[in-house]
Amino acid sequence: MSTNSLREILKGAICRDRDHALAFFLWAFLKYEPEHLRQNAEWFGLNERMLNDVETTVKNTLEQLRLTYDFKISEEITRAAADCLENFSLEFEKITKERVSKLTDLERRVLRHASLWMRNMKTTHYLFNDDKKVFIAESIDTNELVDSLCVVLKADYSQIYGLVYRILAQTGLAFAYISGSSRHTYYSIIIPRYALSIIEELAVEAEKELQNVTERLHNLNSMQLAAIAGGFFEADNTFYNVYGISHFEYLQSLNIEGVCYKGYVNYSLKGLITNFLIEMVNERCQRLYNRLYKVLKDQGYELDIVDKADNKHLYCRIKAVKPGQHAVIIYIEPFAYKLPFLYEKSVLVFEGPIAKPEEFKNVVVVGMSEGFGGVKVVVDNAGTSWSKDMVEAFNRLSLQPMPSEPSVQAKPAEELSWEDLEEAVVDVLERLGFRGIFGRRPDRDVKLDARGGGKIEVDVWGWKQVGSTRLNIYVSCKNWNRDVDRSVVDEEFGRTLQLNEIPQIKVIVAKRFTDTAKKVAQADGFIVIELGDVSTVDEARNLIYKQLRDFFTGIAPPDLQRLANEVKQITDKLRSIADEMEKLSAYYS
Structure with a gap:
């Protein structure tokens, strides 16, 4: 007998009516989870007699067909x-929609956020990959659904646990059960296909309630972000060794609207927050690479971002490689919650002072200032030649001027390479508060995703969070000896x-433009910056900074513009006074 015949x-x-269909399901x-079976049926409104009737019918059918009950x-x-x-x-x-419409405000809020978690976590059940009639949202060893609702509702686990499972089954939206093995506990939600569109609608409602989360994340420091990351990905002693407090204790004290509460984290936002952290880590990685490149180059090392x-x-x-020696691996983990697998020669770079x-x-341990603008502490726990090289490099880095300060090194403009020009633009964007800055460096082209697939190479790219809006900036650098024409x-x-x-701000920087090219660029929405005959790298950097600063100041409200002008006047006066004092000091010394 074929299995299809058995199914029919x-x-x-059994499928005589709607209630028998759900009881069979x-x-x-x-x-194999009789307690959860009876509870889900009762919450929906089915009696135990119907469940027994289904079980008896199945067993009698198999017996009549002389089939042994096995896995298949x-x-x-x-x-x-x-x-x-x-x-x-x-x-x-139809029944589910009617029952959802009759929920109280609290129950509907619970269902909204449960739907957001289910939508983000569901996977096709392994039995039905072919027709996708049933979906499973599952978490292992942590009840992610209940934890997420504890955060949103600011409630304790015991208050949420029974409430959410009852509402899911009562409406017919989904059915929960808990199972286990010798090693793990599985928290599973069964989602029938008819519920998917309703779940999507409810999830959209929940997203609107959490729409300001990204803005909140930008206001958090590295320790808070590390605590949240550790909540999602299981922190180890690294958190304690860097911040001087246990991860559990600190997360218990952290209360960030919609994100975490009393040790719970909102797993519905795990994907969003993870992407945010990925971008922040890669931004700091690129920033450190940009600054380390020349320092370690002087010490005979070649640098490459390998991961x-x-x-x-x-x-x-x-990866830092010196000819004839093993590579040194520099790990950049701004949000320290768990130690990665370390190679023999390793440098650990965290954000903030290192408690222990x-x-x-x-290894060599490095503590960077917020945003990786400078170096706070360097500790050599290896005591070998390679570690001394790394300590020297980071100590030299700490003595270098911050990106917001002009470099003391002067280089004639005619000797400017494209790397110099792009580094100047990167410095300016950092001074203006942009994040996620990527500038092209030797052998490391920056490529972004294209709409039609593939990648597009860019010179410099960055972003800045303004309220709930992410402001992207694109900068093209043309360090050519000829004028830039319209075709470019x-x-x-x-x-x-x-x-x-698509970037909201587009900038094109070159020594000179043809008149037509300049007009077309401005008509296309570009900020046009002409370097002309600047004589030093500093002059190029300062010119770019002034034009971009004037642009941002110019679009600010009038009161803010007036205040900026007054601050500038005061700054100029203070600088003048400082010059006079220096002259007097020299005169009387």
């Missing part, structure tokens, strides 16, 4: 139950339109 026989024997999926038969029974429920999907969708942060790990790795640097054995401007304009993220 079971459907014919629940029994097929929860027969169990799978076919479950498929038959899913097919049976599908026959009444329109009726169940960037992604969904698997929130750190990046820079001695706990990181046989048209090419740059077309390039920006092909990017997945």
Whole structure:
């Protein structure tokens, strides 16, 4: 007998009406969890007699067909139950919508955020990859759904646990159960296909309630972000060694609206927050690489970014290689919650002072200031030649001027390379508060995703969070000895339109433009910056900074513009007074 025939026989024997279809569905999926089976049926409104009737019918059918109940038969029974429920999907969708509409405000809020978690976490059940009639949202060892609702509702676990499971089953939106093995506990939600559109609508409502989360994340420091990351990805002693407090204790004290509460984190936002952290890590990685490149180059090292942060790990790795020696791996983990696997020669770079640097054995430990603008502490726990090289490099880095300060080194403009010009632009964007800045460096082209697929190479790219809006800036650097003509401007304009993220601010920097090119660029929305005959790198940097600063000041409200002008006048007066005092000091010394 074919399994398809068995499926049809079971459907014919049991699927007499809507209630029998749901009873069959629940029994097929929860027969090994009898307590959850009875509870879900009761919450929806089915009695135990109907469940017993389904079980008896299945067993009698198998006995008549002389079939042994094994794994393969169990799978076919479950498929038959899913097919049976599908026959009444329109009726169940209508019932679910009616029941959702009658919920109290609190119950609907619970269901909204449960739907957001289910939408973000569901995977196709392994039995039904072919027709996708049933979905499972599952978490292992942590009840992510309940934890997420504790954050949103600012409630304790015991208050939420029974409430959310009851509402899911009562409305028919989904059915929960808990199972376990010797190693793990599984928290699973069964989602019938008829509920998917309703879940999507409710999830959108929940997203609107959490729409300011990204803005809140930008206001957090590295320790707070590390605590949240550790909540999602299981922190180890690294958090304690860097920040001087246990991760559990600190997360318990942290209360960030919609994100975390009393040790719980909102897993519905895990993807969004992870992407935010990935971008922040890679931004700091690129910034440190930009500053380390020349320092370590002088010491005979070649540098390369070999790994960037992604969904698997929130750190990046820079490889520093000196001819004839083993590579040194520099791990950049601004948000310190868990130590990665370390190679023999490793440098650990965190953000902030290191509470217990001695706990990181046989490595160099570096503590950077907020945003990786400078170096706070360097500790050598390896005591070898390579570690001394790294300590020297980071100490030299700490003595270098910050990106917001003009460099003391003067270099004639005619000797400017394209690297120098792009580094100047990167410095300016950092001074203006942009993040996620990527500038091209030797052998490391920056490429962004294109709308039609593939990648597009750019010179400099950055972003800045303004309220709930992310402001992207695109800068094209043309350090040419000839004038930039219209064809170049048209090419740059077309390039920006092909990017997945079209920048709100477009800048093109060159020594000179033809008159037509300048007019077309301005008409296309570019900020045009002509370097002309500047004589030093500092002059080029200051010119770019002044024009971009004037642009941002010019679009500010009049009161803010007036205040900026007054501050500038006061600054000029103070600088004049300082000059006079210096002259007097020299005169009397």
